[in-house]
Amino acid sequence: NYTLRRTTKNQGEDGGTDFKFKLSQKAQQEISNLFTARPEEMEDKRINEVFTREFLDSNFWLYWRTMFAFEEWHSALEMKLYLHRFIHQIKGLPDFSTLKFTKYNQYESLVLPLVAYLTDHGVNFRYGTVVTDVDFIIEQDEVRKQANRIHLVEKGEEKVIDLTNDDLLFMTIGSLTENSDEGDHQTPAKVNDGPAPAWDLWRRIAAKSPDFGKPDVFGAHIPETKWESATATTLDRRIPEYIQKICKRDPFSGRVVTGGIVTAMDSSWLLSWTVNRQPHFKKQPADQIVAWIYGLFPEAVGDYVGKPMQDCTGEEITQEWLYHMGVPEADIPELAATGAKTVPVMMPYVTAFFMPRKHSDRPAVVPAGASNFAFIGQFAQSAERDCIFTTEYSVRTPMEAVYTLLDIERGVPEVFNSTYDVRALFQAVNKLRDGEEFKIPGGPLARRFVHHHIENNVVGQLLEDYGLTDK
16 A cells, blocks of 8 residues: 555645655754654643644655544644654655555444444343443552442433342443534534533543542543544546646545545645545445545634535535635636535544543553443543554454453563564654655765774664665
C-alpha cells in the first residue's frame, strides 16, 4: 500500500508537499526534545506548548494531525507516546507505505466475525441495555475493593445483577462514539451535548474511589474533542473520474485506490478524504464508489458552501468535497444533488482520549486492591508500553485484566520495541531530515579527525548505512 498523492491545493492541484517533511533544524530539535523528555514532564501539557509555529507549519505536522486526528490543543504526552510507539513507521508517514487495510470495511471484516465467533462459544450479547451504575465494597484505606452489584436498564425496565467475589466484571469506560448523530443527504448531523450514558456511568463509578480515574479530564470538552465525518456513495460516473485524476488509480480496479487519506491542505475545514479498495461493502453495487470524508475543524466556514461543516447536510458536504477535488464550480450543485448520497456523522467525543492529562487520570486496568473487576478499553491505563486509538490497545487491556485477575502466568505480548533499536532511530532521523546528511562542522582537518574516529567502527558504519553522515 502507498499513495501517489497525499495532498492537494487550489481545487484539486497537487499540494506540492512531495512526500517531504520539510522540518527546519529548530523543528527537528523540538521533536527530539519531546522524544527524549521524561513522560512526567509532558503531563497536562498541550502540543502547542512544546512546539513552536516552525514545527506546526511543517509538512510533518500536516501529515501527523490528519493521519491521527491530533489537534494543537491535544496532549503533548500522547504525542510523545505515539512517537515512541511508531518511530519505525515514520518513513511511511508521508506516503502511507506502512499502512495495511482489511479487504472490506472493518465492521464486516472484524466486528461481525468476532461477534459470530463469540456467539457460537456461548457469549450472550444483551442489546437494548444501558448499564447505569456499579456498586463496590471498598474496605477501609481501600486495601480491598469488590464489585458487588450492576445497575442497568434493559428495554425500559430497571434491573440489578448481584455479584460475588467469584464473578468477574470487565468494564469499558468512556466512549469515543457516545452521542454520535447521523444526518443524511438533506439533513445535518447535530452536536449532541446532552446526557451521555457511557460517560455518566464512568462519572458515577469514579465518585466512589480516587483510583477509578477522572472522566471529566476527557469527556467534558466537546468543542475540543469533536469532529465530523461523512460517507459518500457515488451514483454518477463523473465523480470517480475526478477521484482517479487525483489518486492516479482506477477506483473500480478492485485494488488500492488512494492508499490513505488525501488532504486538501488549503481547506478551511482541513478536509481529508479516502477511497479504500472497492467494493468497500460486500453487497455494494459494482457501479458505485464509497468514499470517507472528514474535517478536523467542523466549526470553520467552508470554502465553497460558506457555512460550518457541522451545519451542513450531506449534499453540502459533497459540494465542498467536489470543490476541493477540482470539479468546475458550475457543475457542483447538480452533481452533489444527484450524483452522490452522503451521510454525515458528528462525533462529540471522538478525540476525548487525546486531551491533556496525567497518567493518574486514567484508572489502572486492575486498580490496587481490586478482587473481581477491571477497567478495559481506551481510557484504562495499561501497564504495557502502548498508546491509545489502536486496535492493539483495545486487545491488550483485556488481556492484562484477565491474566491479572485470574493470576495466569502469561505475559501480554510486548509492543514492538523499535524505540530501543538504534537502527530504527537512525532510520527515523534520516527520514525526518528528508535524507539530508549531517554536515560535520569545521574545516578539512576537523572533518578528517571526526571521520577517522567513526569510519572503522560499528557506529560509523550505521551512520553511513542510514545516510546520516557525509562521506
